[in-house]
Amino acid sequence: MTDYYDLHRLCDHQLDSKMLIHSIEHTCSTRRFKHEPGLSFDEDERVCLEAYWGHFLNRDNRDDAPRTISEVISKVSALLDRLYGRKN
Numbered sequence: 001m002t003d004y005y006d007l008h009r010l011c012d013h014q015l016d017s018k019m020l021i022h023s024i025e026h027t028c029s030t031r032r033f034k035h036e037p038g039l040s041f042d043e044d045e046r047v048c049l050e051a052y053w054g055h056f057l058n059r060d061n062r063d064d065a066p067r068t069i070s071e072v073i074s075k076v077s078a079l080l081d082r083l084y085g086r087k088n
Contacts, residue, residue, distance in 0.1 A: 001056035003027065005065055008072045011079045021083055039077045046070065 053069035
């Protein structure tokens with residue numbers, strides 16, 4: 001959940017696109033996570049992520065974070081679309 005939180009926070013800053021893409025891809029590689037630009041989750045995955053997100057917020061006291069993971073996914077997806085040149 002920390003990665004989603006960090007990406008959400010990065011959405012509010014003007015960053016070097018190439019460096020950000022490199023950082024995202026490096027993070028995915030380090031975590032042995034298959035990198036596919038964009039975020040998409042089915043309904044069951046979203047329900048599970050909402051529960052994880054709620055626990056993350058309670059554990060880490062993130063007052064500046066959105067209350068739902070859906071808000072985060074929407075904002076991060078828009079950033080990834082911009083970075084990878086996709087139209088919404």
